[in-house]
Amino acid sequence: MLQAFNPKNADLLVNINGKLVHRDQAGVSPFDSVVQGGDAVWEGLRLYQGRIFRLTEHLDRLRHSAEALAFQQIPPHEAIIGEIRKTLAANGMTDEVHIRLTLTRGVKVTSGMDPRLNQSGPTLIVLAEHKPPVYSTTGLKLITSSVRRFPPDCLDPKIHHNNLLQSILAKVEANSAGADDAVMLDTRGFIAETNATHLFFVERGVVRTSRTVACPEGITRAVVLELCAEHGVPHEVTDLSLAEAYRADEAFCTGTMGELAGVTTIDGRRIGSGAVGPMTQRLTALFRELTAREGTVVVG
Numbered sequence: 274m275l276q277a278f279n280p281k282n283a284d285l286l287v288n289i290n291g292k293l294v295h296r297d298q299a300g301v302s303p304f305d306s307v308v309q310g311g312d313a314v315w316e317g318l319r320l321y322q323g324r325i326f327r328l329t330e331h332l333d334r335l336r337h338s339a340e341a342l343a344f345q346q347i348p349p350h351e352a353i354i355g356e357i358r359k360t361l362a363a364n365g366m367t368d369e370v371h372i373r374l375t376l377t378r379g380v381k382v383t384s385g386m387d388p389r390l391n392q393s394g395p396t397l398i399v400l401a402e403h404k405p406p407v408y409s410t411t412g413l414k415l416i417t418s419s420v421r422r423f424p425p426d427c428l429d430p431k432i433h434h435n436n437l438l439q440s441i442l443a444k445v446e447a448n449s450a451g452a453d454d455a456v457m458l459d460t461r462g463f464i465a466e467t468n469a470t471h472l473f474f475v476e477r478g479v480v481r482t483s484r485t486v487a488c489p490e491g492i493t494r495a496v497v498l499e500l501c502a503e504h505g506v507p508h509e510v511t512d513l514s515l516a517e518a519y520r521a522d523e524a525f526c527t528g529t530m531g532e533l534a535g536v537t538t539i540d541g542r543r544i545g546s547g548a549v550g551p552m553t554q555r556l557t558a559l560f561r562e563l564t565a566r567e568g569t570v571v572v573g
Contacts, residue, residue, distance in 0.1 A: 274408060274453040281403040288360040288399035301526070305396055306378035310386055311436035313336035313377035313396075317529040320361065320370035320401075324568025327492050328354070331529075334490065335376060338433040339395075344378055346394045353397065358571050360399040367572050371530060372403040375435065407530055409453070412537030414550050415467065417515060418443035418455035422465035422487035430465075430489050443468035454526070456518070456539060459487035463512040466491075470526035473497065474518055475545075475552045480508040481517075493527040493560075500559045506552070515540075523550030525557075532564075533557045 280300045286297040306312035316331045325331075332350045339347045357372065375398040381390040420443045423430065439457070447455040447468065465487040466472055471494040473482045480501050482494065501508035518524065522545045524536035533556060535549030 276404075276407055276414070277401050283356070285402065286360065286363045288356050288363075288397075289434040290397055291356060291359075293360070293363050293420055298351065301377070301396060301398070302380045304381045304384065306381065306391060307375065307383060307396070309381060311434065311438075312386075312388075313375055313435040314342065314344075314433050315376070315435055316374045316433065318357075318374060319371040319529050319532075319564075320366065320368060320372065320571070321564045321568055322368050323572035324570050325357070325372070326564045326568045327496065328494075328569040328571075331374075334433055334492070335374065337431070339376055341429065341432045342378070342434065343388065344376075344395060345388075345391070346379075347376070348395070348397060354569070354571065356397060356399050356402075360401050361572055364401055366403065369403060369405045370401055373400040373402075374398070377435075404530075404532075406532045408526075408532075408534035410534070410549070412535045412547075413526065414451075414538040415454055415456050415536055415540070416447055416450045416452040416489070417540050418446045418457050418468065420446070420455075420457060422457045422459050424460055424487050427460075430485065430487055433489055440468040456514075456515075461512075463487075463514055464518060465501065467526055470528035470531065470534075472518075473515065473525050474521040475523035475525075475550060476517070476521050478507060479553070480506055480552065480556070481513060482508075483513050484510055484511055486512075487522070491527065491566075493529055493532065496560065497527055497556060500556060500563070504559060506556075519544075521545065523553050525549075525553040533560055535569050548570055 285296040316335045354398040377396040379391045379392050379395045443455040457465050459465045471491045519542050524544045535553045
């Protein structure tokens with residue numbers, strides 16, 4: 274799965290600390306913490322007909338991550354929403370837009386890892402692109418990566434940080450194997466997530482997903498669990514092994530970038546019938562109904 278360049282994004286204006294800059298001129302200082310050590314937090318947001326779905330939850334997670342990293346200054350939700358609105362208006366965006374929101378610890382007075390060198394406040398980057406959901410609707414092919422997800426005693430996955438080397442290394446393995454993405458296990462050998470999304474499995478009508486021991490607290494993941502509860506779909510949050518994945522009747526992944534996407538192959542093994550299953554299709558439809566009517570208005 275390789276995303277293609279969208280010509281509609283050729284002249285994007287990127288918002289860096291409130292200043293709108295053409296994508297070709299946009300940049301941050303080499304002294305910024307995100308360059309020095311990946312010292313930043315981020316969120317992916319999606320715009321539906323002028324509304325951002327679950328915006329408050331995303332901004333809460335951004336703040337919680339920044340607090341966990343001991344950022345001295347964190348912009349309030351209202352200020353961030355204002356910059357998002359300004360960016361979308363400048364680019365004339367209303368729908369099928371993905372927003373990458375990044376908050377760094379800011380610019381350092383000199384190179385080094387010590388947070389006390391950050392004395393000028395954080396850097397806020399709002400990158401909005403014309404980008405519909407990126408995954409195929411006909412089923413994804415996954416392989417299992419050799420790279421393990423950290424548990425909380427190594428690097429707590431509840432911090433949604435910009436150090437994505439684990440995910441990148443897993444994606445390299447997936448690319449080499451001709452797969453769309455990679456399944457990542459925790460240090461105990463249980464399924465954590467993929468390099469980019471959360472995973473769900475369906476077995477005998479029960480929708481199952483991993484505990485958030487070695488994966489982030491996903492916003493879309495939480496919505497799927499809410500939909501299951503609301504519509505009487507049996508569901509379970511538990512430790513899951515690869516053996517359980519291989520024998521599942523269906524599998525799908527979730528995330529803001531790609532919404533819900535069916536998984537039809539893992540490690541060369543066909544999952545269920547080898548096609549996107551009925552439970553995946555049902556939950557996808559329910560999710561789309563929800564995004565069509567809910568969200569924070571940011572355009573218009």
